[in-house]
Amino acid sequence: MVWEAWDERLQRAVAIKQLHALPGVPEAEAELAKDRAMREARITARLHHPHAVPVFDAVEHDGQPCLVMQLVPSTPLSAVLRDEGPLPLGQVARIGGEVASALTAAHQLGIVHRDVKPGNILITADGKAHISDFGISHAMGDATLTRTGMIHGTPAYLAPEVARGEDASFPADVFSLGSTLYAALEGSPPFGSEGNSIALLHKVAAAQVPPPTRAGELTPFLLDMLSSEPDARPTMGEVTHRLAGIDADAVAPVTAPQDQQSPTAVLPAAAVVPSEAESGLDRLWDPQHDGEHGHPDQRAHDREPSAERRRRLSPWLLLAGAAVVAALVWLLASTLTDDTRGDTVEADGSSTGQTTPTAQPTASEPASPTTAAPTTAAPTTAAPTPTPTPT
Incomplete structure (x- = not known):
């Protein structure tokens, strides 16, 4: 609790902060708290700075310590x-x-x-x-x-x-x-x-x-x-x-x-x-x-995860590139076949879940290019399979 008061001896306005012991504190601890407050008041009185409220004095009132400080209208x-x-x-x-x-x-x-x-x-x-x-x-x-x-x-x-x-x-x-x-x-x-x-x-x-x-x-x-x-x-x-x-x-x-x-x-x-x-x-x-x-440093902090993501992503980009090349070879070969091509596609399509690398990236990684071609990136094992010729 802080009071505005008048210093009759020095004829100036002051602020008085009254310190109370917590309710229920044993008398011995309350006495220690009072001694601590008086000691700390003496320590603080050594501080003189234009942006610190100075302590002028420390007194007791009704057995409770009071700090007499400069009154700062604020x-x-x-x-x-x-x-x-x-x-x-x-x-x-x-x-x-x-x-x-x-x-x-x-x-x-x-x-x-x-x-x-x-x-x-x-x-x-x-x-x-x-x-x-x-x-x-x-x-x-x-x-x-x-x-x-x-x-x-x-x-x-x-x-x-x-x-x-x-x-x-x-x-x-x-x-x-x-x-x-x-x-x-x-x-x-x-x-x-x-x-x-x-x-x-x-x-x-x-x-x-x-x-x-x-x-x-x-x-x-x-x-x-x-x-x-x-x-x-x-x-x-x-x-x-x-x-x-x-x-x-x-x-x-x-x-x-x-x-x-x-x-x-x-x-x-x-x-x-x-x-x-x-x-x-x-x-x-x-x-x-x-x-x-x-x-x-914030910029270095931001760069490090980006480099790490690139390292994690590189193998998947290589796999994706290989898958695209294999898909192009397969498409070129399929144009030379007869109507059995549909069976070949269906058989190859069953292996997409084993070769597609898009199931591994974590949630913190950006989407890789492999997610844009889920059906064409897979037939890496079907591309070298020769197409049977009609007899």
Whole structure:
């Protein structure tokens, strides 16, 4: 809960966030939570950045910790997206760049935000972005008061490793910011926003990220930010630099969503469990083979399956060519025969199922030329058979 208040000593308006322990939490754990909040407030107070909401003080009220912060008249990005829908690429890149610059400063101080999401990004009347709510952040190596097994953050924007129970680190903030940018461009986060938190966590842990359709030139880098492997993601400083390179007036064309047969990182949810999904992504995004950040260049990614299809298709094209030549020989020979030709055709026709190569290609391969001539491609064994002459 956040209150607008007046600082009587310094004569200025402030925002006060009151932190409450969860209902039913034992008194000892509630005391630990309060100590953790006060410690994290002191850590966050070290951060001074024009795009981060600063913490002025930490006090107790009725036994509950309260954070005294700068009052920033603004609208949460979540409300902007609700009212306006998906935003243009240039605007999203500018907002993301400002937030990334603040998070870069936080990371340099050893601070991990752990809950980057549209609701914690404040947009002022002049369009500037500010990242807020460092109340659950913690310094790297200073997590001794973190309750074992507790997941901090919002499921729809969590990094996969955090959803699997691992501790949040700098790459987790990169992933959460990538999810936020994805939501601002597409209208919803990569994993959706369904109300079933358990199902949502399953999707996040499985890292099922459908490629965006409105990100334009930012698409490859955004997928880098959303890589399933933390070490494959760019640093927050690299995110700041890349987003600064997007023109402020850029508007990306909307591309058609890729289907399941396309070479994407989408894994069918019903066909895998989280461990299988992770291994599938390892095969698609191998950091040792796929470039600096682990995600392959999109054009190379598209070329590789095409080359593979050509290799698989070559034997069938050769068989099809041989079948056509055999059919032409057979037709030439048949013009010299008498009315027994019909029996020969019928006998040869019975073998079409054994020589036609069209039964083998998979659904992901394009149709081969053999499917256009199912009756003439088969009589490869009948062509050399001599036609009996009348006696």
